[in-house]
Amino acid sequence: MSTVTQGGPSLPQERRVVTEIPGPKSREMFARKQAAVPPGIGTTLPVFVTHAGGGVVVDADGNSLIDFGSGIAVTNAGNAAPRVVERVQRQVANFTHTCFMITPYESYVRVAEKLNELTPGDHDKRTFLLNSGAEAVENAVKVARHATGRQAVVVFDHGYHGRTLLTMSLTAKNMPYKQGFGPFAPEVYRVPLAYPFRWPSGPENCAEEAAAQAIDQINKQIGAENVAAVLIEPIAGEGGFIEPAKGFLPRIAEFCKTNGIVFIADEVQTGFARTGHLFACEDEGVVPDIIVTAKGIAGGLPLAAVTGRAEILDRVHVGGLGGTYGGNPLACEAALGVLETIEADDLVGRARRIGEVMLPRLRAIAEKTPIVGDVRGRGAMIAIELVVPGTKEPHPTAAGEIAKRCHAEGLLVLTAGTYGNVLRFLPPLVMPDHLLEEGLAILEKVISEI
Known part of the structure; x- marks a missing residue:
């Protein structure tokens, strides 16, 4: 054995x-x-x-x-994982916290550098670190609103993005995530997801029809010029591991690009080799403006990340991003151990x-x-x-x-x-x-x- x-x-x-x-x-x-x-x-x-x-x-x-x-x-x-254990044990003997915003440390920067390198796209990127997937999603939306000067956020049927006020609002399923916890955050709009198994006219029509319906609803009900961000899981996680029909994600991403909308990929559950790519967006060559990661990033230590185009993230004023525990040194070392393990093994x-x-x-x-x-x-x-x-x-x-x-x-x-x-x-x-x-x-x- x-x-x-x-x-x-x-x-x-x-x-x-x-x-x-x-x-x-x-x-x-x-x-x-x-x-x-x-x-x-x-x-x-x-x-x-x-x-x-x-x-x-x-x-x-x-x-x-x-x-x-x-x-x-x-x-x-x-x-x-051995590489994670070794790094965390060494770090915990050195120091457990200083707050990166007060006195920084190299491991945070190294994690940011690795994510800037490994996430889809060869454009100039920036990364900042947080504690959980929900916190990262909130910050991604915050950054998109700041960068565009718009308020509306578009999400999809069957999507799940967290349990905080904004991320509950972004999440589709009522029970158990939203029941009794309202009122919810404003300026959140939901459109159809390309769900092949349940698409009324069959899976062969799913991508084209779902994308057309989603885009039509955005244009008619919100106005593309009012949309700060479109947020989607490349594979819907809590919604049932729904893999959108091929062609749907690229069509939505192209619509965003044409209309100056920030395309955010929530890869909290799909990231870090889970789907047979390092990130699920890579399957169809989709390059998000912002990618949100957590879960598999640090092998069980609380860590999350927002990685995005430098021209978007650099617009936020000093002090507009951060948090006491974001990018904790133990979690950063764990993340470096995870990335080493993914590559080596x-x-x-x-x-x-x-x-x-x-x-x-x-x-x-x-x-x-x-x-x-x-x-x-x-x-x-x-x-x-x-x-x-x-x-x-x-x-x-x-x-x-x-x-x-x-x-x-x-x-x-x-x-x-x-x-x-x-x-x-x-x-x-x-x-x-x-x-x-x-x-x-x-x-x-x-x-x-x-």
């Missing part, structure tokens, strides 16, 4: 179920959680983790679960390999299982959409039951989707092949039982 180094003892890369899941120790801790933490902080699987790495998470009861979640696309380069290629294994297996399951309506995704960002057999009616009950049974078998999977009927798979890019195959076998078994 292969192992993975976790900055200490090696962690066996095996599925091991020694108690019911969750086990007694996890149930005890979950009771404490319920007494100490508000119920609004939900839990997908109430096992309390003690170790994680490679393709597994190990809980307090000694169960070792196959990880098809990566902390929601955060541990792309592995949990406690060819995690872009590894993501493609994971997709080459998963997609055919899942499509084979779909062919013999009418409950699976669609299989989609790129690289190691894969999903299946569950429907009532013989229809396209969403089947969230089936998604929840399949997830529950997978968890009991020792396979961690996540649900998603506007209708709650999507199973999404985000294995760490360092997951060994035998665990990937074993996880797929469990999934096939569970779906056949449903």
